Amino acid sequence: MDTIKLVQLEAKDWSKRYALQDFEMNHAKQVKAYHQSFPQYTETPLVEMTRTANHLGIANLYVKDESYRFGLNAFKVLGGSYAIGQYIAKKLGKSIAELTFGEITSPETKKLLGDLTFVTATDGNHGRGVAWTANQLGQKSVVYMPKGSAIERLENIQKEGAEAYITELNYDDAVRLANEKAESEGWIMVQDTAWDGYEEIPIWIMQGYATMALEAVEQITSKGLQPPTHVFLQAGVGSMASGVTALLAQYYKESMPVITIVEPNEAACLYETAKADDGDIHVVTGDMNTIMAGLACGEPCTIGMPILRDYATNYISCPDTIAADGMRVLASPTKGDMPVVSGESGAVTTGIVAQIMKNSELLDMKEKLGLTEKSVVLVFSTEGDTDQKNYEDVVWFGKYGK
Numbered sequence: 001m002d003t004i005k006l007v008q009l010e011a012k013d014w015s016k017r018y019a020l021q022d023f024e025m026n027h028a029k030q031v032k033a034y035h036q037s038f039p040q041y042t043e044t045p046l047v048e049m050t051r052t053a054n055h056l057g058i059a060n061l062y063v064k065d066e067s068y069r070f071g072l073n074a075f076k077v078l079g080g081s082y083a084i085g086q087y088i089a090k091k092l093g094k095s096i097a098e099l100t101f102g103e104i105t106s107p108e109t110k111k112l113l114g115d116l117t118f119v120t121a122t123d124g125n126h127g128r129g130v131a132w133t134a135n136q137l138g139q140k141s142v143v144y145m146p147k148g149s150a151i152e153r154l155e156n157i158q159k160e161g162a163e164a165y166i167t168e169l170n171y172d173d174a175v176r177l178a179n180e181k182a183e184s185e186g187w188i189m190v191q192d193t194a195w196d197g198y199e200e201i202p203i204w205i206m207q208g209y210a211t212m213a214l215e216a217v218e219q220i221t222s223k224g225l226q227p228p229t230h231v232f233l234q235a236g237v238g239s240m241a242s243g244v245t246a247l248l249a250q251y252y253k254e255s256m257p258v259i260t261i262v263e264p265n266e267a268a269c270l271y272e273t274a275k276a277d278d279g280d281i282h283v284v285t286g287d288m289n290t291i292m293a294g295l296a297c298g299e300p301c302t303i304g305m306p307i308l309r310d311y312a313t314n315y316i317s318c319p320d321t322i323a324a325d326g327m328r329v330l331a332s333p334t335k336g337d338m339p340v341v342s343g344e345s346g347a348v349t350t351g352i353v354a355q356i357m358k359n360s361e362l363l364d365m366k367e368k369l370g371l372t373e374k375s376v377v378l379v380f381s382t383e384g385d386t387d388q389k390n391y392e393d394v395v396w397f398g399k400y401g402k
C-alpha cells in the first residue's frame with residue numbers, strides 16, 4: 001500500500017494554548033444567525049453511522065453531510081458568503097449583526113455599494129460560493145482555477161454568472177494571479193487563505209465555517225448523543241480545519257475531542273509544518289496531482305496554523321486510495337445506516353478511519369490515536385459529488401481500488 005504517515009505533536013497545557021478571541025461562542029452564534037437569514041438555509045444532516053462504526057470497531061461515527069449546503073453541494077459557501085457580508089457591512093459602516101441576507105441583496109444596498117468585482121482562485125467549491133454570493137448581490141466575480149480542474153466544476157461556477165477560467169497554474173500560483181489582478185483592477189480579493197498583510201478576509205472566511213461546526217455540536221447535544229472523542233478534519237490550506245477546531249475548543253473546552261488533520265500525500269503542507277515543529281510554515285510545491293482537488297494546496301494558511309499547532313495533535317498524510325475508500329464506505333455503509341454521497345475531499349477522513357481500524361499494519365497508528373471500541377468519531381463530509389464523472393468512476397467502477 002502507498003504510504004500513510006502520521007506526525008504527533010505533544011498536547012499543550014490548556015492555559016498555554018493560543019487564545020481564540022476571534023472565535024468566541026457568541027461570535028459563532030452571530031455567524032450562524034447571518035447564514036440563517038439566507039432563504040436557502042437549512043441545517044445540513046448529521047448522519048449517525050452506528051452500524052458501520054461498530055463494524056469498524058468503534059462506538060459511533062457521525063457524518064456531517066455538507067452536500068446539502070445551500071444547494072451548492074459543498075460547505076465552502078459558508079466562508080465566502082460570510083466574508084462578503086462582513087466586507088459589505090464594513091463598507092456601509094454597519095455591524096454584521098445588523099445585516100441580513102435580505103438587506104445585503106436589496107436594491108438600496110446595491111445603490112450604496114455601486115459595482116464591485118470579487119476575485120478568487122479556487123479548485124471549485126470556494127469559487128462557486130463566491131460566484132453565487134456575488135450573483136445574489138447583483139455584483140461581478142472573476143474566478144481563476146488551477147490546471148487540471150474539472151470542467152464540471154468550471155461550468156458550475158460559470159452558471160453563477162462568474163467570469164471563470166482554468167489556468168495553466170497550480171493552486172498557489174493561481175492565488176498569486178488573482179491577487180495581482182485584484183491590485184491592478186481594483187477588485188476585491190476573497191481568498192480562503194492568509195499571508196502576511198492579507199488577513200482580514202481570510203479570518204472572516206474561517207469564522208464563516210463556524211456555522212457548520214456549531215450545527216454539528218448542537219445536533220449532537222440536542223439528540224442526546226455521546227460527544228465525539230475524536231474529530232478528523234481534512235485540510236487544503238487548513239482554514240476549515242482551524243475554524244472548526246476553534247469552535248470545538250470553545251464548545252467542549254478542556255474535554256475537547258482529539259483532533260486529527262488529514263491531507264493528500266501530494267499536498268501535505270500542514271503535515272510537513274507539524275513534522276518540522278519549528279514555529280515556521282512549511283510549503284509543498286509542484287503540481288499536486290491528487291484526486292482530492294479541494295485539498296491540493298501547498299501553502300498553509302498563516303492564521304490557521306497557530307490554532308492547529310496548539311489544539312490539533314495528529315497530522316496524517318495519505319494516498320488517493322484512502323479518499324476513494326472513504327467515498328465507497330459512505331456510499332455503501334453497513335446495512336441499516338443511511339448512505340452519504342461524498343466527493344474526494346469530503347470522504348478522505350472516513351477513508352482513513354476505516355483503514356486505520358481495519359488494516360492490521362496500522363495497529364500502531366490506531367494505538368497512537370487512541371481509537372478503541374469506545375471511540376466516537378465525528379467527520380465532515382465537506383462536499384458531495386462535485387465531480388460526478390470521477391464519483392461514478394470511483395464508487396461504481398472501482399477506480400483507485402486495490
Ligand SMILES: Cc1ncc(COP(=O)(O)O)c(C=O)c1O
Pocket residue numbers: 074075076123125126192234235236237238239240241293294295297345346382383
Ligand atoms: C470539499 C472541500 N473540503 C475541504 C477543503 C479544505 O479547506 P481548506 O482549504 O480551508 O483547508 C476544501 C477546500 O477547498 C474543499 O473544497
